[in-house]
Amino acid sequence: MSFATTQAALQPDTGEPNYLETAHTLRSWLLTTDHKRIGILYMLSITLFFLVGGVAATLMRVELATPQGDLVTSTTYNKLFTIHGVVMVWFFLIPSIPAVLGNFVIPMMVGARDVAFPKLNLASWYLFISGGAMALWAIIRGGVDTGWTFYTPYSTLYANGHVIAMVTGVFIAGFSSIATGLNFIVTIHKMRAPGLTWHRMPLFLWSLYSTSLILVLATPVLAITLALIALERAFGVGIFNPSMGGDPLLFQHLFWFYSHPAVYIMILPGMGVVSEIVSCFSRKQIFGYHFVAYSSVAIAVLGFLVWGHHMFVSSQSVYAGLVFSLLSFFVAVPSAIKVFNWTSTLYRGSIWLQTPMLYALGFIGLFTIGGLTGLLVAALPIDVHVHDTYFVVAHFHYIMVGGMVMAYLGGLHFWWPKISGKLYPESLAKLSALFIFAGFNLTFFPQFVLGYLGMPRRYHAYAPEFQLLNVLSSAGASILAIGYLLPLAYLLWSIRYGRDAGPNPWQATGLEWTTPSPPPKHNFVKTPVVTVGPYDYNTEDAEAQYRREKEAYVH
Amino acid sequence: MSTLAIFQLLPDRASDIGRSVDFIFYTLVAICGLVATGICLAIVVCCVHYRRGSPASRKEPGIRTLWVEIGWTSATFLIFLAIFIWGAVIYFRMSTPPPDAVEIHIIGKQWMWKAQHPNGRREIAELHLLVGQTVKLIMTSQDVIHSYFIPAFRTKQDVLPDRYTVQWFTPTKPGAYHLFCAEYCGNDHSRMGGWVYVLEPGDYARWLAEQQPTESIVAAGERLFTARGCTGCHGPNSAVRAPPLDGIYRKPVALSNQTVIIADEQYLHDSILFPNRDITAGYEAVMPSYQGALSEEEVMQLVAYIKSLTAEKGTRR
Numbered sequence: 001m002s003f004a005t006t007q008a009a010l011q012p013d014t015g016e017p018n019y020l021e022t023a024h025t026l027r028s029w030l031l032t033t034d035h036k037r038i039g040i041l042y043m044l045s046i047t048l049f050f051l052v053g054g055v056a057a058t059l060m061r062v063e064l065a066t067p068q069g070d071l072v073t074s075t076t077y078n079k080l081f082t083i084h085g086v087v088m089v090w091f092f093l094i095p096s097i098p099a100v101l102g103n104f105v106i107p108m109m110v111g112a113r114d115v116a117f118p119k120l121n122l123a124s125w126y127l128f129i130s131g132g133a134m135a136l137w138a139i140i141r142g143g144v145d146t147g148w149t150f151y152t153p154y155s156t157l158y159a160n161g162h163v164i165a166m167v168t169g170v171f172i173a174g175f176s177s178i179a180t181g182l183n184f185i186v187t188i189h190k191m192r193a194p195g196l197t198w199h200r201m202p203l204f205l206w207s208l209y210s211t212s213l214i215l216v217l218a219t220p221v222l223a224i225t226l227a228l229i230a231l232e233r234a235f236g237v238g239i240f241n242p243s244m245g246g247d248p249l250l251f252q253h254l255f256w257f258y259s260h261p262a263v264y265i266m267i268l269p270g271m272g273v274v275s276e277i278v279s280c281f282s283r284k285q286i287f288g289y290h291f292v293a294y295s296s297v298a299i300a301v302l303g304f305l306v307w308g309h310h311m312f313v314s315s316q317s318v319y320a321g322l323v324f325s326l327l328s329f330f331v332a333v334p335s336a337i338k339v340f341n342w343t344s345t346l347y348r349g350s351i352w353l354q355t356p357m358l359y360a361l362g363f364i365g366l367f368t369i370g371g372l373t374g375l376l377v378a379a380l381p382i383d384v385h386v387h388d389t390y391f392v393v394a395h396f397h398y399i400m401v402g403g404m405v406m407a408y409l410g411g412l413h414f415w416w417p418k419i420s421g422k423l424y425p426e427s428l429a430k431l432s433a434l435f436i437f438a439g440f441n442l443t444f445f446p447q448f449v450l451g452y453l454g455m456p457r458r459y460h461a462y463a464p465e466f467q468l469l470n471v472l473s474s475a476g477a478s479i480l481a482i483g484y485l486l487p488l489a490y491l492l493w494s495i496r497y498g499r500d501a502g503p504n505p506w507q508a509t510g511l512e513w514t515t516p517s518p519p520p521k522h523n524f525v526k527t528p529v530v531t532v533g534p535y536d537y538n539t540e541d542a543e544a545q546y547r548r549e550k551e552a553y554v555h
Numbered sequence: 556m557s558t559l560a561i562f563q564l565l566p567d568r569a570s571d572i573g574r575s576v577d578f579i580f581y582t583l584v585a586i587c588g589l590v591a592t593g594i595c596l597a598i599v600v601c602c603v604h605y606r607r608g609s610p611a612s613r614k615e616p617g618i619r620t621l622w623v624e625i626g627w628t629s630a631t632f633l634i635f636l637a638i639f640i641w642g643a644v645i646y647f648r649m650s651t652p653p654p655d656a657v658e659i660h661i662i663g664k665q666w667m668w669k670a671q672h673p674n675g676r677r678e679i680a681e682l683h684l685l686v687g688q689t690v691k692l693i694m695t696s697q698d699v700i701h702s703y704f705i706p707a708f709r710t711k712q713d714v715l716p717d718r719y720t721v722q723w724f725t726p727t728k729p730g731a732y733h734l735f736c737a738e739y740c741g742n743d744h745s746r747m748g749g750w751v752y753v754l755e756p757g758d759y760a761r762w763l764a765e766q767q768p769t770e771s772i773v774a775a776g777e778r779l780f781t782a783r784g785c786t787g788c789h790g791p792n793s794a795v796r797a798p799p800l801d802g803i804y805r806k807p808v809a810l811s812n813q814t815v816i817i818a819d820e821q822y823l824h825d826s827i828l829f830p831n832r833d834i835t836a837g838y839e840a841v842m843p844s845y846q847g848a849l850s851e852e853e854v855m856q857l858v859a860y861i862k863s864l865t866a867e868k869g870t871r872r
Contacts, residue, residue: 337628349613542613
């Protein structure tokens with residue numbers, strides 16, 4: 001089946017072994033500089049961390065099914081939510097799409113043979129797993145109970161546990177982020193194929209470029225902040241200690257100055273994936289390409305200006321609160337534009353509801369809900385009430401899990417044929433997507449209600465009238481867990497037993513689809529030349545062709 | 556308020572400001588609900604109507620997309636601005652305690668809340684309030700950052716060590732309401748709470764009469780002012796030159812570093828515990844620090860006493 005696209009010509013098949021077949025030794029994987037293999041190394045690592053963070057969440061949700069703290073002790077519970085936050089944020093979400101899909105796809109999408117600095121790329125993976133190993137060691141040795149936010153003076157003066165080891169693990173992994181961001185920026189600037197101008201770049205590249213700017217600029221602030229915690233704990237320096245003239249609030253400013261842009265590191269790549277999927281499975285040019293492209297840049301820039309909205313009740317001044325609230329409303333505008341543009345792309349499209357499209361559409365719906373609740377928390381009087389309650393927990397999980405994780409799974413399914421050369425089982429995949437969607441909503445929607453009722457977060461035991469909503473949430477979590485295990489199983493199964501995919505099973509535009517699946521080690525035999533913009537689908541022709549082929553098949 | 560129920564959907568509302576907060580919240584929920592439903596509906600309708608193989612037209616609409624973009628961007632921006640302004644107005648009111656509010660002192664420590672009423676009456680993990688009486692809480696922590704949260708009042712404020720933070724409310728409905736610590740503070744964070752009892756005048760009078768405290772906060776402060784040697788320098792016949800404290804509360808104070816500071820509770824607290832932080836212009840830095848010698852409660856009592864000193868020498872407000 002071929003759909004009408006003006007696509008760069010398919011690369012000639014020279015019979016070269018693909019990147020998976022070039023060598024089979026462990027050494028060839030652990031010392032690879034091939035961006036595709038590095039992407040897979042990241043994929044395996046973050047899956048492991050996702051399981052660790054997921055186990056912590058499971059134990060938490062089981063505990064929270066009853067109001068009393070009867071499954072684990074308070075200290076253990078506090079360690080569990082810390083582990084969940086630290087691992088999920090820094091060892092799963094931040095690397096996920098950039099380090100897995102970005103590494104795999106970006107060089108192919110720009111028409112290059114690899115990233116700008118392949119050895120730095122490998123080094124970034126080693127930094128990541130070193131940091132991760134340190135964090136896992138801290139967990140195994142007893143963990144930390146400060147919360148992933150490490151607020152002072154609790155974390156510096158009062159907390160027991162392996163705080164220094166944990167922050168060191170995150171500190172090291174931060175350099176992995178910086179290296180990855182740097183690599184992507186240079187690759188996108190300097191290694192685009194002839195004819196691939198900025199305004200012909202697929203939106204995934206715009207998103208990852210914006211993400212990389214944040215990675216490079218914000219992560220050093222985190223590094224310094226974590227180093228200060230370690231110094232304070234080890235040497236009693238007093239920066240955050242009020243009785244020595246220090247200011248515990250300074251920590252919050254430093255921490256959130258990184259951690260707010262960090263949430264945009266987490267969501268922008270997901271938005272890029274959604275743009276790719278929506279246009280491909282609508283057989284249509286994305287609506288408002290320039291607006292979507294520049295909205296990514298706007299989010300990256302504005303994202304640096306809103307950190308104080310995490311601190312409205314922290315005792316920062318009323319005027320600071322007003323400024324941060326106003327800017328937070330501003331940063332919501334580009335996200336809204338994206339949602340409108342994606343939805344408009346569907347209009348008069350030729351829609352093919354394959355699994356990646358289900359995930360992308362799920363993203364749009366759930367991100368919209370999460371983003372709208374962001375408006376609620378940006379409004380000062382509402383935030384005073386819901387700050388540090390389950391309302392905020394629900395808000396960010398709608399964006400991080402309902403948005404980001406679904407985008408990651410969507411992108412994984414979309415590019416799976418290119419990565420593995422195989423097709424995953426479509427019906428089972430669709431079923432899993434629905435499981436995840438249902439389980440997710442059941443888990444997190446009740447938490448909005450719980451939050452407005454006043455149930456604080458990080459609570460091991462809670463008031464009895466909150467129980468029913470907590471039980472619903474825990475029930476949802478069990479469905480969600482099953483939903484996540486299914487793709488793990490069938491994607492692995494497809495590597496061995498899946499049907500061969502061919503170069504372009506989705507008939508998508510984009511240079512990565514002109515290579516064989518899986519591609520050879522250096523991606524392109526002939527340098528591709530780009531003559532048209534991205535998503536150059538002709539919807540009417542595509543629809544007509546589909547109807548013709550359906551007729552032919554039936555008869 | 557139903558401690559026996561296992562299910563509740565809408566929170567109790569028991570404060571004056573709570574009405575404004577609920578109004579903006581439920582309005583925004585309705586608007587956002589409509590937008591979210593609209594988007595989801597648009598997606599579903601498009602996916603059905605334009606699923607491949609359907610007979611719908613796929614012709615390009617031929618409209619100028621730039622105007623559509625500018626249109627919905629501007630509309631979004633203006634709506635967001637309106638929401639911000641609405642919220643800001645309410646927030647401003649929430650942040651401006653009325654000058655005649657009754658002041659109750661709150662001290663948080665791992666893992667309990669202590670309160671002291673102006674007449675000296677102390678409470679632990681509880682707060683008894685008179686319905687309709689505006690109250691301002693002056694709060695500090697003895698250790699880590701906590702947060703004093705009364706969901707039914709829709710108010711919350713972090714409580715920090717060596718810092719005074721404030722929240723105010725006017726309770727409007729008698730009842731028993733949860734008090735929660737809302738900033739993670741360690742082991743028993745989830746048990747650091749209690750109950751706020753809003754009482755009708757008769758019940759409140761009965762509660763007051765139950766326990767006769769020995770001295771009011773201001774009287775305690777006055778006692779400490781003499782007992783701990785403050786009068787040695789700040790008293791009328793002192794040999795040491797020290798800044799006079801009569802009428803100092805809320806007045807500007809010129810400092811030795813050429814700035815001017817307003818003498819609020821935080822300034823008074825810091826002057827006692829960290830006297831070298833803000834030196835009054837024209838005075839030597841000879842005041843000893845009382846850090847470690849006074850508890851946070853005692854500091855609060857001293858601050859309350861100093862606040863009560865009016866400009867006329869010797870008289871009190």
